[in-house]
Amino acid sequence: xxxxxxxxxxxxxxxxxxxxxxxxxxxxxxxxxxxxxxxxxxxxxxxxxxxxxxxxxxxxxxxxxxxxxxxxxxxxxxxxxxxxxxxxxxxxxxxxxxxxxxxxxxxxxxxxxxxxxxxxxxxxxxxxxxxxxxxxxxxxxxxxxxxxxxxxxxxxxxxxxxxxxxxxxxxxxxx
Amino acid sequence: xxxxxxxxxxxxxxxxxxxxxxxxxxxxxxxxxxxxxxxxxxxxxxxxxxxxxxxxxxxxxxxxxxxxxxxxxxxxxxxxxxxxxxxxxxxxxxxxxxxxxxxxxxxxxxxxxxxxxxxxxxxxxxxxxxxxxxxxxxxxxxxxxxxxxxxxxxxxxxxxxxxxxxxxxxxxxxxxxxxxxxxxxxxxxxxxxxxxxxxxxxxxxxxxxxxxxxxxxxxxxxxxxxxxxxxxxxxxxxxxxxxxxxxxxxxxxxxxxxxxxxxxxxxxxxxxxxxxxxxxxxxxxxxxxxxxxxxxxxxxxxxxxxxxxxxxxxxxxxxxxxxxxxxxxxxxxxxxxxxxxxxxxxxxxxxxxxxxxxxxxxxxxxxxxxxxxxxxxxxxxxxxxxxxxxxxxxxxxxxxxxxxxxxxxxxxxxxxxxxxxxxxxxxxxxxxxxxxxxxxxxxxxxxxxxxxxxxxxxxxxxxxxxxxxxxxxxxxxxxxxxxxxxxxxxxxxxxxxxxxxxxxxxxxxxxxxxxxxxxxxxxxxxxxxxxxxxxxxxxxxxxxxxxxxxxxxxxxxxxxxxxxxxxxxxxxxxxxxxxxx
Numbered sequence: 001x002x003x004x005x006x007x008x009x010x011x012x013x014x015x016x017x018x019x020x021x022x023x024x025x026x027x028x029x030x031x032x033x034x035x036x037x038x039x040x041x042x043x044x045x046x047x048x049x050x051x052x053x054x055x056x057x058x059x060x061x062x063x064x065x066x067x068x069x070x071x072x073x074x075x076x077x078x079x080x081x082x083x084x085x086x087x088x089x090x091x092x093x094x095x096x097x098x099x100x101x102x103x104x105x106x107x108x109x110x111x112x113x114x115x116x117x118x119x120x121x122x123x124x125x126x127x128x129x130x131x132x133x134x135x136x137x138x139x140x141x142x143x144x145x146x147x148x149x150x151x152x153x154x155x156x157x158x159x160x161x162x163x164x165x166x167x168x169x170x171x172x173x174x175x
Numbered sequence: 176x177x178x179x180x181x182x183x184x185x186x187x188x189x190x191x192x193x194x195x196x197x198x199x200x201x202x203x204x205x206x207x208x209x210x211x212x213x214x215x216x217x218x219x220x221x222x223x224x225x226x227x228x229x230x231x232x233x234x235x236x237x238x239x240x241x242x243x244x245x246x247x248x249x250x251x252x253x254x255x256x257x258x259x260x261x262x263x264x265x266x267x268x269x270x271x272x273x274x275x276x277x278x279x280x281x282x283x284x285x286x287x288x289x290x291x292x293x294x295x296x297x298x299x300x301x302x303x304x305x306x307x308x309x310x311x312x313x314x315x316x317x318x319x320x321x322x323x324x325x326x327x328x329x330x331x332x333x334x335x336x337x338x339x340x341x342x343x344x345x346x347x348x349x350x351x352x353x354x355x356x357x358x359x360x361x362x363x364x365x366x367x368x369x370x371x372x373x374x375x376x377x378x379x380x381x382x383x384x385x386x387x388x389x390x391x392x393x394x395x396x397x398x399x400x401x402x403x404x405x406x407x408x409x410x411x412x413x414x415x416x417x418x419x420x421x422x423x424x425x426x427x428x429x430x431x432x433x434x435x436x437x438x439x440x441x442x443x444x445x446x447x448x449x450x451x452x453x454x455x456x457x458x459x460x461x462x463x464x465x466x467x468x469x470x471x472x473x474x475x476x477x478x479x480x481x482x483x484x485x486x487x488x489x490x491x492x493x494x495x496x497x498x499x500x501x502x503x504x505x506x507x508x509x510x511x512x513x514x515x516x517x518x519x520x521x522x523x524x525x526x527x528x529x530x531x532x533x534x535x536x537x538x539x540x541x542x543x544x545x546x547x548x549x550x551x552x553x554x555x556x557x558x559x560x561x562x563x564x565x566x567x568x569x570x571x572x573x574x575x576x577x578x579x580x581x582x583x584x585x586x587x588x589x590x591x592x593x594x595x596x597x598x599x600x601x602x603x604x605x606x607x608x609x610x611x612x613x614x615x616x617x618x619x620x621x622x623x624x625x626x627x628x629x630x631x632x633x634x635x636x637x638x639x640x641x642x643x644x645x646x647x648x649x650x651x652x653x654x655x656x657x658x659x660x661x662x663x664x665x666x667x668x669x670x671x672x673x674x675x676x677x678x679x680x681x682x683x684x685x686x687x688x689x690x691x692x693x694x695x696x697x698x699x700x701x702x703x704x705x706x707x708x709x710x711x712x713x714x715x716x717x718x719x720x721x722x723x724x725x726x727x728x729x730x731x732x733x734x735x736x737x738x739x740x741x742x743x744x745x746x747x748x749x750x751x752x753x754x755x756x
Contacts, residue, residue, distance in 0.1 A: 010369065014317070018309060025310050055496070062493040068314040068334060071369040 002031065003050050003057045004076040004083060004153045008161055010069040011037055011044040018067050019046065028052065028060050032085075032150025043071065045161065047152045074161060076153050083153035087131045088113075089122045092142035101141060108134045119144060127151075193321045194223035194352035196359060197285070200328040201229055203361045206256050208232060208247065208625055210240040214260025216300060217287030219352035232625065232654070235646040237264050239618035241271020241284065242644070246619025248280050249605045250580055251626035252406070254335050258285040262300030265346075269307060270612060272342050276311040277609025278427060279400060281340035283331050284312075290350035291319055305346050313341030321354040329362045338372030339491040340404055372490060376507035376515055383503050384462070384486045385519035391460035391484075393531045394420045397443065400427030400608070401465015401489060401509050403601040408432065410513035411464065419523045421535055423451035425466050426593045429604040434597045435577075440535070444472040445744045446590040449756040450538040452744070456751040457534070458483040465489060465509045468498040469609060474750040488512045542756070561735035562711055564663040565591045568635060571661060572597045574718050579631030580605060580623050584616035584640030587669040590740045592635045614643025617660070621647060624656045631659065631722065638664040638691055648701040651727050659721050660698070660729040665736040666691055673739045678746065694731040703727030 009015045016035060023030050031049040038045045050060060057075060064073045076083075093101050095117070105112055105122050108130065114121035124134055131148060155161075191199070197220060201209070208230045213221045224231055234240035237259040244255030255275075259268050265286040275282045288294065289301045305317045314334050316327045331343040388394060402411055408431050415422050415438050422432045423440040432439055441448035443455055455461060461483040466472065473479040476498055486503040487495050495504040505512050525532055568591040575581070577599035583589040583606040598604045605623055607615040616636045624632040641662055651658050663669075668686040675683050698705035704726050708717045714732070721728045741755025 014305070017306070021309055059493070059497060065369075066491070066493050068367060068370045 001051070001053065003052065004078070004081065004151060005048045005050060005057070005061065005064070005073060006076055006153060006161065007046045007048065007064055007073045008038070008071040009044050009046060010071065011042050012069060015044070015069045018069060019048075019064065022063055022067065023050075026059070026063055028056065032148075034085075034150040034152045036152075047150070049151050072161060074155070076155055081153050081155045083127055083151050084125050085128060085131060085149050085151045087124045087134075087146060087148045089124065089135065089138055089143060090145040091120055091122060091138050092118060092144055093120050094118065097141060104134075104137055110134065190355045190357060192219065192223070192352060193324055193347070193354050193356060194219040195226075196321075196324055196356050197328060197347070197352070198223040198227045198229065200325065200361050201256065202227060204254070204328075204332050206254070209256040209258060210234055210243040210247070210622065211258035211285075212237050212240055212260070212264060214262075214264045214287060214300070216261035216289055216349045217258060217264065217285070217347070218260075219349055220258060220285060220287070220347065223352075232621075232650065234618065235649050236644065237267035238271050238614065239621075239644050239647045239650075241268045241282075242274065242612075242615050242618035243622035243625075243647075243650075244282055244284075245271060245275045245280050245615075246582065246605060246622030247626040248275070248282055248622075249619070250602055250623035250630075252404075252602065253281075253626070254332055255280065255282045255622065256285070257282065258287075260287040260300065261289055261304070262302045264300075265302055265304040266307065270610075272308055272344065273311040274607055274610040274612045274615060275342040276313065278607070279340050279404060280342065281335040282342040283335050284342055284344040286344060286346050288317070288346045288348040291348045292350070294348065305344065308344050311342075312344045313339075315344040315346065317346040317348075318351050319348065321351050321356050324351075324356070325359050325362050326365075330365050330367060333365045333367075334370060338370070339401075339489075373492070373506045374490070374508040374511055376488065376505040376512035378515070380503055380505045381512065381515045382519060384488075384505060385516055387460055387484055387486060387503060388418050388420070388462070388516075388520055389523070392528060393458045394418070394460040394462065394528075395440070395454045395458040395483075396420045396422040397425070397455065397461060397463045397466055398422060398428040398431045399425040399464065399466030402428055402431040403465075405465060405490070405509035406601070407464070407508075407510035407513050408601045410510055410517060412436075414513055414517055414520065417517070417522050418520050419525045419528055419532075420462065421454055421532075423447075423455060425469075425472050425608075426606060427608045428466070429593060429596050429606075430598040430601045433599045435599065442593050444750065445474060446594065446740050446742065447472075447744075447750060448594060449542040449742055449753060450535060452742075452750040452753060452756070453538045454535055455480050456482070456749060460484050460486070462486045463488065464513065467494045470498075472750075473498060474744045474752075475747055478749045545756075560711075562709060562714070562732055564588060564665065564669070564732070564734040564738055565595070565740075566711070567661070567663060567714055567732050567734060568592050569595050570714050571633070571635065571718050574715065575631075575633060575722065577603070579603070579633050580627060582606065582616050582620045582623060582632065582634045584634075584636040585611045585613045585670075586637045586640055587665075587673065587738070587740050588635050588637045588663040590670075613640040616640055617644050617651075618647045620658050620660075621651055621654075621656060624651075624658055625654070632656075633722075634658060634660045636660060636662050637669060638662055638666060638688055638694075639668045642688075642691075645697070648698065648703065648727070652702040656727060657725055658727055659724070660727075661718075661721070662694055662729065662731050663734050664691070664694065664731050665734045665738070667736045669736065669738070670740070672736070673743075676739070677743075694729060698727070698729040701727070703729060705729035705731060707731045707733065709733040
C-alpha cells in the first residue's frame with residue numbers, strides 16, 4: 001500500500017541526508033520525496049510517498065520522529081488530503097501537430113510554457129495518475145524529457161501542520 | 176594556520192578561542208575526565224585542555240579511547256567523553272561509537288576536522304565523520320560557525336543523556352576552534368522542537384498493564400538495559416515482590432535485579448538459562464521493561480512468548496512493536512512508569528500462582544541438576560584434565576560474589592560470565608551487547624576503574640578479544656590501575672570455533688591462535704604481575720591471590736579449546752528448544 005507521509009523538519013544542512021539515509025538503512029522503499037521551505041524560513045516540509053504495510057508505516061513514522069531535526073510527522077490519508085505533483089514534459093512536435101498538442105494540453109489543463117520549432121515544454125499539475133495518463137498520450141508525439149517533482153500533499157480543512165512551540169519544555173520531566 | 180593560537184580580528188585581550196570555550200563548557204558540564212588521542216586538527220582543543228582541571232587520559236588507540244569513555248559511562252551513569260583528531264583518528268573511533276549506540280550509552284565525542292575552507296577538498300587527514308557516523312550516533316554536528324558552539328555543546332550533552340541515551344558526535348574544524356569569541360555564557364536550556372522524549376507513561380495503558388498483572392496466571396518480568404539507565408532497579412524489585420512475578424533479564428540488564436533473589440530466573444536468550452527461556456515461552460503475561468527484543472534474545476521471533484500478552488515499557492517509541500507484537504505499549508521512562516504502575520498494582524501472594532511457581536521450580540531443579548552445581552563437581556574431579564572455562568568463571572563468581580564490577584570482552588567467556596554472574600546491583604556488570612565488539616573489555620575496564628576508583632574492577636576476557644586492544648595495558652600500568660584481568664586462554668577463537676562446529680560441519684578454519692605471546696611475560700613487560708594456571712586445584716587460590724593483589728594483575732587460565740557454551744538455541748529455533756539445556 002502507498003502512504004503519503006509529511007514531515008516538518010529543521011531547515012538546516014544535513015537534514016535531507018539524515019532522512020534519506022534513514023530510508024535506505026531501514027529498508028523502506030520510497031517512491032518520491034519532495035522538500036521545500038515553509039512559511040517559517042527555519043522550517044522545511046517534506047512529503048514522502050512510501051510503499052509498505054501499516055506496520056512499515058508505523059516504524060517509518062517513529063523512526064522519522066526519532067531524528068532530532070524532525071519536528072513533526074503526519075500520515076496523510078488519501079480521503080482527508082489533497083495531493084498534487086508538478087511535471088515538466090518536453091515533447092517533440094512538428095509544426096503541423098501544434099494544434100493537436102495544444103488540444104491535448106488543454107484537456108489536461110496543462111500549460112505550454114515553452115515553444116520551439118520542433119518541441120514544446122508542457123507544465124502539468126495533478127495527481128500521479130493524471131500525469132501518467134498525459135505521458136501515455138504524449139508518447140504518440142515523442143517525449144524528449146520528463147521531470148516530476150514527486151507528490152506534495154496537505155490535509156483538507158482547518159487541520160494544519162504548524163508545530164506549537166510551547167507544547168512541552170525540553171527535559172521537563174527529567175528526574 | 177595551526178601555528179596561530181587565537182585568530183582575533185579585533186585583537187582583543189582576554190578573549191577566548193573556540194577550543195577554550197568548549198573546555199569551559201565541559202567544565203560547566205562537570206566533565207571530570209576525557210579519553211583521547213591527539214593529532215593535528217584537534218590540537219587547538221588539546222591546547223585548551225592543557226590549561227584545564229579536566230583530566231585527560233591518553234589512550235594508545237582511538238578505538239580504546241571510545242571504549243574507555245563508554246566503560247566510564249556504564250560504570251558511573253555519567254556522560255563519557257572522548258576525542259580524537261580528524262581522518263584516521265575519527266575513523267578509529269567509529270567502532271567505539273557504534274558500540275555505545277547499540278547499547279544506548281551516553282557519550283559525547285569530539286573529533287578534529289580540517290579547516291572549514293578545506294572541507295570537501297580531500298585534504299590531508301580529512302574524512303566526512305558526521306556522514307560516516309550518521310547511522311550510529313543519536314545525533315551529530317559539524318560546527319561551521321564558532322557562534323554555534325554554546326548551543327551545540329549544550330545540545331550534545333542534553334541529547335546524549337536524556338531520553339534513550341546515546342552517543343553524540345561534534346566535529347570541530349580547526350579554524351573554528353581557533354577563532355576568537357567574546358564573552359559567551361553557557362546556555363541554561365536547549366531549544367529542540369524535534370526532541371521531546373516522553374517520560375510519563377500514558378495513564379490508560381498503565382491501568383491496562385496493572386489489570387493484566389492482576390489477572391495473569393503465569394506472568395514474567397523481563398528487564399533490560401533500560402532499567403539500568405533509568406535507575407529503576409528498586410521499582411522493579413518492588414513490583415516483582417509485590418505482584419509475585421519471576422524476573423528474567425537480558426544481558427544488558429544484568430545487575431538490574433539481584434541474582435540471588437528467589438524470583439530470579441537468570442538471563443534469557445540464545446545462551447540463556449533454561450528456567451528463563453522456558454518461563455518466557457510458557458508465560459501468559461510478559462512484562463518487558465527497557466528491552467529491545469534483539470534477535471539474540473528472541474530466537475525465532477514469530478514464536479517468541481507466543482502464549483503471552485505482551486506489555487512493553489520503553490522510552491523509545493521505535494522499539495515498541497519493532498520486533499515483537501505488543502498488546503499494551505507504554506512509552507516512558509522505566510522508573511516513572513514502574514512507579515505509576517506500583518500505585519495501581521495490588522499485592523499478589525505467591526500461592527495465588529502456585530502452579531506457575533511449581534513449574535518454575537521444576538525448571539530450576541532440572542537445570543541445576545544438568546549443568547548448574549553439577550559442573551563444578553565434575554570439573555573439580557577431573558584432576559590433570561584440561562581446565563574448563565565455564566568452571567573457572569563459576570569459581571570466580573563464587574569467590575567474588577556481588578563485589579566489584581565485572582567487565583567482559585566478547586565470546587564464550589562473555590556468555591559464561593553473563594550466565595553465571597551473581598550481580599546484585601546495576602552498573603556492576605559491563606559488556607558489549609548489541610554490537611558484540613571484541614576488544615571492548617580492557618579499555619572499558621580502564622574507563623570503569625577511573626570512574627569508580629574504589630571498586631574492584633575485574634575483567635574476564637578471552638585470548639582473542641584481549642589481543643585486540645592489549646596495547647592499553649600501557650595506560651593501565653602508567654596510571655597504576657590495579658585491574659584484575661582473567662584470561663580464559665584456549666589458544667583459539669572459541670565462539671567462532673563453536674559456530675563452525677555446529678553450522679560449518681566442524682570444518683575449523685582461521686580460529687587457531689597457537690602463536691599467542693606468553694601472557695605472563697606480556698603483563699610483566701607492561702609493568703604488571705601475572706601467573707599461569709592449568710591445574711583445577713590451583714584455580715581458587717589463583718583467583719584469591721589476584722583479587723588480593725595491589726598491582727595490575729593478569730591470570731592466564733589455560734582452558735580446554737573444545738568446550739562449548741551451553742545451553743545454546745540452534746539457528747531458527749524458539750528459545751525453549753535448547754541444546755544442552
